[in-house]
Amino acid sequence: MDKDKCTGCGVCAEACPIRYEVQLPPEEEAKARSAYAQATDEAVVAEIIDLYRDEPGNLLPILLDINSHFRWLPRPALDHLSQELQTPLSEILRVASFYNAFSLVPRGEHIINVCLGTGCFVKGSPRILAELERKLGVKHGQTTEDMLFTLEVVRCIGCCALAPAMRVGDDTFGRLTPGQVGKIIDSYTKTANL
């Protein structure tokens, strides 16, 4: 883009067919691409697509399955999907970037969801989150360097009566105190190192 001529009118951004694409810095982009090993992963994606092929409105279920298999939506998988469903990539990216469940960047092995629902909020979940951010050295929405943990926030997991709560992968923890958080994280780090 020629900065001297740009008036900031926004027409190009409006017309851009890939405006929903997440722009990664080059080194992140390389990491993201290498996390998707072509041959085996392609078979997985093909299998998922076949599962829902004839169903009307199948984009969301397919994306959810891909997202849960890889823990994120690898770009080559979306390219593949775009061709199979005959849907423009821009439309797929629009859906993928709209919903909170999807990630367009690789996520860690364990996804930590700290509940920030109202029940948890009034019982002190911001402090649980702050403790996790300190412990893991990342902000929410980020992944640790070793790709072991991704820290995310969720708006209510329905565990309000046992607030504050969080979920690590499929395990739910209730009645948390900031002091317990470290031990819970350590238990996952240990299993990973075995």
Place this chain on the structure above:
Amino acid sequence: MKLTSLEQLQKIKEKGLQQTYPDKIKIMVGMATCGISAGADKVYKALEDKIAALKMDAVLEMTGCIGFCQQEPLVDVVYPKKVRVSYATMTPAKAEALVEALNAGEFFGENVLCRIDQEEFLVEGTKKTYANPHPPELPGDVPKYEELPFFKKQVKIALRNCGYIHPERIEEYIGRGGYTALHQVLTGMQPEEVIAQVKDSGLRGRGGAGFPTGVKWEFCRKAAGDLKYIICNADEGDPGAFMDRGILEGDPHAVIEGMAIGAYAIGASQGYVYCRAEYPLAIHRLQIAIKQAEDLGLLGDKIFGTPFSFKLKIRKGAGAFVCGEETSLIASIEGKVGEPRPRPPFPAQSGLWGRPTIINNVKTWSHIAPIMARGAEWYAGFGSETSKGTTVFALVGKVNNTGLVEIPLGITLREMIFEIGGGIAGGRAFKAVQTGGPSGGCIPEEFLDTPVDYESLGALGSIMGSGGMIVMDERDCMVDVAKYFIDFTKDESCGKCTPCREGTLRLMEMLEEVTAGRGQEGDIEKLEKLSRVIKKMSLCGLGQTAPNPVLSTIKYFRDEYEAHIWAKKCPAHVCKELITYRVVPDNCIGCQLCRLKCPVEAITGAKKVVHEILQEKCIKCGTCYEKCKFDAIVVE
């Protein structure tokens, strides 16, 4: 086997009753998400291992949540034909002791919550009495279920089976009268009669808006088109609410049966349950339930041998609050971005794939079968003049008894909070109760005698909502709470219409300034003005109600806003920029606890030396304040 007659259903019912009430001791563990997160899975394992080790002749089962989440993990012991005893806050060690006592034929006297002498079979209108007179081996001081303040005022219709049956067994649902209403409707009622009965019952949409269910069905029945759809809205996005999860995890067939009856009434043959992906266990149990219903021919082609066919599918949400709005939900099922569209046309005329569609909430659907079986008059006998029946609330926050509560509409907020909820935890003072989630408002103490119904809560600037009820005490800052909700709606605004997208962002910025002590004269008026604009101009319910938390907190807690703006103080000591933690030298004995617990080493001092907080390092996390046993740390 596909069921075609009432006799066949009866046979399954007998089998189900045998399973629910076996001839030997049965131990049940509440295994909904709430129970599991409190450790019910470990308790279950301990029970299982101990029963196996002692080779005891007992049945171990899981069940849904009976509602008293505060007391989880809950374990129930059913003594055949005698009594059922509930045990609260169980641990694996206590579970082992329980099995040992049972094996020795003794009564286990610890952690007893209550005894249940009889169970109500709501759909049939009968009561199953365990024993009469009361079993002598049970101590006399065990309170009865109906005497506990938490359960006393509750009337369980939607939650009728939660905590009583195995949620993954259709026989047990049928055992308590399940699917008889569907049989009755399909074999003996015209669709118009079904709709009339729902209309007469006075049932209103339990998703929050409160539109009369029967009227909506009638619109859809009369809409032109041979293909119609039924949807169950289980996208319970309201933070602080888990009623739908409780029902789906504890009694999924109640929803399926209600939907099948609804489908017959409006003439639909395909249904969807749109459930949020954050509820994996609910989805899992619903999948099992649908499969079982299909196997028995209660879903699929020619149900009960009649020409009526109905198929049901689950669609998972993907984490978007706006998808609880019906037009967004439809767009999401269609595989699109979940953005709302203007109404009319309403979904009852043109919904999923342009066809007439009925969307009702999980709670609404689970009320349908009892209304059909017991009649409109029976249902309308509960509740108040304009709001009939019962509704389920998730009572959470700073009350002693948190959990799922089903109450007849019209009881007062005070009864909810101080009787069922058992008052404020820690003996602190009540400040506000929040209903309706991000669309609702905060109600202060002077209105605690307001009845809980659609109109009364609406008049106070809140809404009934889907059923979240969050109680706040003196340590909650109302400006911070308003900021929390606006932060939520700002994140969840889909971005389609400008008032909601930009307006919530600007509200957020203004509230951030106020909570950071940078508020100025006129800020409150600006907040009010912008709120009114957002309410009037937004496209869907999300934006139209988003400013309610701001408006209601300004209306009832204006003094707190003023304290932030003028005195630069946060009266509840929540807003970090406006508070400081300080050591009271006279009280500090130099125990070092706070110094060791401080996550950022902001406290200096040594053994038996008065400590000091380095303000430039302090992150105001409050850890020292909570850890100190000598009241030597104050916040101001």
